[in-house]
Amino acid sequence: MFIYGIWVFVCAMEKNFGTSNEKKITRRDALSTAGKVAISAVVAGVVAGIGGYYAGSAVPAKTVTSISTKTVTKAATVTASPTTITKTVTTALAEFAKGLKFTYVTHGGEENVFWNTVHLGMKEAADVLGCDAVMIRPKVEGDLGMIMSNFETAIAENPDGIVATVCYEAELKMIKKATEAGIPVIVANIDAPDPEKRKEAGGLCFIGQNLEPAGYFLAKALSKYYPEGSHVLIIIEGPGMVWAEQRCHGIVRFLEEYGCTYDRLDVSFELAEVESRLSAYLEAHPPVEETKAIMSVGYTAPIAGKVLESMNVPPGKVAIGTFDIVPLVIDGIKSGYVQIALDQQPYLQGFLPIVQLALMKKYALGAWDVDTGHAIVDQSNVDIVADLSKKGYR
């Protein structure tokens, strides 16, 4: 249609033809110019569209091929060669949720490694169930404007279900909009500060780590390694952000029960920054004599291990506890500096919502809350977890 339009346009120009050579050249110029740009524009657009389409198109139901091999050997005076009979058994996996499409709207930026694991969980759930799932991440981590417009666009696309994180309360408006449009919404990873409000807006359940209890749990589990009344440092990688403050709150709650004093260190996920601020702090509040434990609400506490090493403090003298499993944490546990890591199991935060949404759509079942957040990783299981982490599962 578009190319036809260009052709008509050029023909119209040709109406005004002259006999001079000069004009003929310019006409051809016009045709080639207009044509070339139009074609390249269309090509660009088509490439964009088709590329995107194929990238995002529904994954067909996977076929599982299993090969059973039977070997028959005949023993005889006659020379015989063993015969191998191969039977191929092909089973199509369940097309349980065929034709359904779900959208996961998250606040995690494209570089955020944690969300890659969630994405993996989501993809595998979609593969297993035979449906389509797509995750939309903002270009800038946590940018509310981008998240909101992503969310709104997702609603306009009218999927069969949406999974969302409530990084900001403003997102509840979008959850409401989705619910009113008839799209069920499950909340994952971060819940609204007030779960009641989330339910009112239409968020059917929460799948993720209950942040505050998790903080308490970590501090308590780590308390094996530091005495009552200690001085503790809490590293906050996202000051002011809901997930950070809630975990901190839980940690503090336990520390106050346990009679400890504590300090907050506000940083970011910028590892170099964490290292320099930690060094400064530990110079001022020496480890072992004063600081007996270090915990982080994100995953940067293992940096303390590095700092302690450079201060010639052997592992185990200062208790270190952290959240989330990333290579940094695994190394920290293996080296002995980090005692405990609390995994919120991001894989489940990707896998379970899809399962629930599929069940909701197929059998009109209800949603249920899942607390994914109490898996402890320490010296005893670090090797298994390390292996899975390399593959992106933990």
Next chain:
Amino acid sequence: MATPLVEMVNIHKWFGSVHALKGVDFRVDRSEIVGLVGDNGAGKSTLIKILSGLIPPDEGKIFFEGKEVHFRSPKDPMKLGIETVYQDLMVVPYLNVYRNIFLGRELEKKVGPFKVLDIEKMKKEVERLLGDLGLRVASPDLPVEALSGGQRQAVVIARAMYFKTKLLILDEPTNNLSIKEARRVLDMVSALKRAGISCIFITHNLHHVYPVADRIVVLNRGVKIADLKKSETTVDEIEKLIVSA
């Protein structure tokens, strides 16, 4: 003797450690055409850039019609009726002809309480002007970068011609012009003199300037080495002066 139109006294200019003008005195009378000549690096362009208000002198004074003046920006000499055609044509390549000619002095009309550009008038004036000067430019709408070198030259000359009232400064105006066009410019300059407008004509081409000039001033390495009436000298003599210095 009548007060000169422009008098520059003891002008010094340094660029870093380079002493570009060393105490140059320069004078233009009314209805006079002065040729300013000299080899490259003599300081001709610098001298007239000072007179056009582009750069300030480090030392020395400028008098216009007997009164001392200080030029803080090119607007000042323009207000006095001095127009310049620069050697590196000061045109904006992406803008079209009339926008360049009227740059900074756009013609406006009132629409309600607002003043907007009077584009029709500007176009008409430009077409008239170019016609009068016999300078061919395809259309005033064309961006200047689409014009040939000679046509661009024509545009800047036209610009100066439009606004000049008292003094026209031409820095190498015939450089890119065809023989016919160069002839026209020289005729135009003579016509200006008859109309009472003075002209400073900088060029390498002594044969161009000699016929029309009343006086020739020769600069060399920032110093004025000759200030001669045309009747007192010949092209060959001037050439010898420049070469031997």
Next chain:
Amino acid sequence: MGFRELGITVLQKKEISVTMILVATVLVFYSIQPRFLSSLNVEVLLKITPELGIVALGVTMLMIGGEFDLSVGSVFGFAPLLMAVLLGSGVNTWISFAAVMVVCSLIGATQGLITVKTGIPSFITTLGGMLIWRGLALVITGGHPLYFTPSQDFTYIFTGKLFPFVYSQLIIFLGLLVILQFILERHKFGNWVYAVGGRRQAAEAMGISSGQVKIILFILCSVLAGLGGVIQSARMSQAMPNQGSGLEFDAIAAAVVGGTSLFGGVGTLIGTMLGEFLCRVIENGLIIIRAPSYYFRLYIGIVIIVAVIGNLYIQRRTVRMRVRK
């Protein structure tokens, strides 16, 4: 005007390249997923484009004048934060708004003065500005987002829904577009902007103060950036310290795609508007056709290059066509 004349005039418009690409892209997305042009989605597009478009207008005008402003994203975040602080202390909405606009113009004036007086490239001055205003935002808030609750009428005037598809921010955006484009095309200041950006020496030789012109453009740029930020925060009811991160490149990309030259002297605001729409259309379209969001950067990069090449190519050809006449 004969068809040929009309044809040349149309092709000569700098916006032709981006228009063609925009139309092509919209058609492609529509053919894959008709929901792309559903009323709901069109409304989303018309709702989110104006905030960023307003910022792009200011950036474009400054680019035409030959300078860059990399601090727009930070001002976009800083302005609503400042306003939120004022509102939180009980200051009247309109007074807070006026105060914040004044602060933005001071920011622009400062950046402009430093650039003009010291000769430091605007790239660098505003790079510093980008870090300073963002840093101030973080210092004031400690990284915490703030509630942004202006009075009802303010929110309505700036973000209210007037008719189906038409939100106030769209009207504000289009209004600003018309006014500024008019100034560029039909007012002598616009001529000066093009001149200063196209060849500063020539403008100065004709007595135009390029410094003054640029400072005005810097002020305009910062004010529009602040305005955009305030509108977005009014829509979200929140002001966040990281708001607008990366916006400067988005605005410059929209301008370049729309035909504005990085070297100055060339550009139109209509082109920028189309470029901004194109960016949002691609972003939005990729979500609608359920492509992973990683593709956005790839496609925008391709589009920028195609658009710029298209622009240059057409410009050169049509100028020659005109001259041959």
